[in-house]
Amino acid sequence: MIAKQNVENRYREVFEGEPSHIVRSPGRINIIGEHTDYNEGFVLPTAIDKAIYVAVAKRDDDIIRLYAEDFNAYFEIARTEIHPVEIGWPNYILGVIHQLQLRGARLGGFNLYVNGDVPLGAGLSSSAALECATGYALNVLFDLQLERVDIAKIGQLAEHTYAGVNCGIMDQFASVMSKAGHVLKLDCRDLSFSYTPLELGDYAILLLNTNVKHSLASSAYNNRRAACEAGVQLVKQHHPEANSLRDVTVDMLDNFVKSIDEDIYTKCRFVVEENGRLNAACEALKQGDLEELGKQLFRAHEGLSEEYEVSCSELDFLVDYVRVFPEVLGARMMGGGFGGCTINLVKRSFQDLLIDRLTPVYEEKFGLPLTAIKVVPSNGTELL
Numbered sequence: 245m246i247a248k249q250n251v252e253n254r255y256r257e258v259f260e261g262e263p264s265h266i267v268r269s270p271g272r273i274n275i276i277g278e279h280t281d282y283n284e285g286f287v288l289p290t291a292i293d294k295a296i297y298v299a300v301a302k303r304d305d306d307i308i309r310l311y312a313e314d315f316n317a318y319f320e321i322a323r324t325e326i327h328p329v330e331i332g333w334p335n336y337i338l339g340v341i342h343q344l345q346l347r348g349a350r351l352g353g354f355n356l357y358v359n360g361d362v363p364l365g366a367g368l369s370s371s372a373a374l375e376c377a378t379g380y381a382l383n384v385l386f387d388l389q390l391e392r393v394d395i396a397k398i399g400q401l402a403e404h405t406y407a408g409v410n411c412g413i414m415d416q417f418a419s420v421m422s423k424a425g426h427v428l429k430l431d432c433r434d435l436s437f438s439y440t441p442l443e444l445g446d447y448a449i450l451l452l453n454t455n456v457k458h459s460l461a462s463s464a465y466n467n468r469r470a471a472c473e474a475g476v477q478l479v480k481q482h483h484p485e486a487n488s489l490r491d492v493t494v495d496m497l498d499n500f501v502k503s504i505d506e507d508i509y510t511k512c513r514f515v516v517e518e519n520g521r522l523n524a525a526c527e528a529l530k531q532g533d534l535e536e537l538g539k540q541l542f543r544a545h546e547g548l549s550e551e552y553e554v555s556c557s558e559l560d561f562l563v564d565y566v567r568v569f570p571e572v573l574g575a576r577m578m579g580g581g582f583g584g585c586t587i588n589l590v591k592r593s594f595q596d597l598l599i600d601r602l603t604p605v606y607e608e609k610f611g612l613p614l615t616a617i618k619v620v621p622s623n624g625t626e627l628l
């Protein structure tokens with residue numbers, strides 16, 4: 245948690261003026277439902293108590309001036325000349341500005357200060373949090389009258405156009421719409437959603453960060469998405485009503501995809517089955533059946549690793565290691581994959597022992613630090 249006072253003080257030092265608004269937009273976890281969002285399926289995320297903080301104020305000229313605490317770096321651009329840039333971090337902000345201007349928003353120049361405690365590259369959606377913090381802050385600063393859901397959609401488009409990742413809506417939606425103590429079941433087809441209390445009793449959610457981020461992650465992500473779309477096209481030849489994998493069954497894949505392209509078949513089947521696992525997990529959560537919930541997490545990991553092929557040896561190792569402990573009900577890789585964190589459903593009283601045992605083994609094996617992160621389901625984007 246970063247104190248509002250801290251953000252205010254740093255804004256004053258960096259820009260020599262007063263911020264007019266400070267916005268907090270959180271990172272997210274996802275209990276289950278991976279790579280389903282861009283297939284019009286379901287996801288079960290929630291925001292966490294780690295967030296991006298943005299402080300903004302208008303300027304008298306047409307300049308946009310940014311400062312990122314993490315990189316100790318300024319970036320400046322004219323409002324009328326917004327374009328993607330080589331350096332990574334400004335793109336998440338510029339992409340949002342670009343989308344707002346495409347929608348006809350009348351923006352002026354402004355200063356924007358960014359800080360945050362969402363670990364970068366850990367698969368906790370720090371980029372979505374930055375996009376949503378920016379969208380929310382500009383909405384209040386320029387009185388744009390955007391709904392929360394518009395802010396999520398704008399963030400997603402910014403990711404497509406300025407970060408080059410054809411992501412689904414999960415991360416941005418979770419960042420803006422989450423409710424403390426709950427998970428959000430989102431239907432990514434029509435964006436209808438419901439909140440379910442995350443009541444885990446003696447158990448807790450523990451994240452284990454591999455501290456790995458493979459550089460090919462975004463191209464592999466886009467390839468997976470393309471494979472899903474190709475599968476839908478094959479089914480569509482026989483079922484014209486099928487518009488996404490949401491409309492497709494395993495039988496249809498068996499009949500119309502398997503013999504044509506085995507790899508596309510396996511990827512698509514994973515997605516169809518992952519929606520089924522999500523529904524089973526939601527039911528288990530409602531019934532308080534945490535053992536069943538945990539089993540679905542382990543199954544999801546097998547699918548992500550062996551079928552969808554978005555895991556890596558570090559993630560597989562972490563899931564295999566915890567599997568033998570009766571105090572760990574479930575574990576799987578979380579998010580896009582190729583690094584980042586595993587999400588673990590662990591007996592609260594066992595967490596520290598697990599971390600103590602696992603850390604030296606992981607570090608010895610991979611020569612990388614292992615970071616354990618305890619998270620609390622939190623509210624979505626807010627004005628501080």
Ligand code: GAF
Nearest residue numbers: 278279411412413414579580
């Ligand atoms: C990333 C994407 F940004 C999400 O939209 C989602 O597809 C996720 O990977 C995988 O479930 O976080």
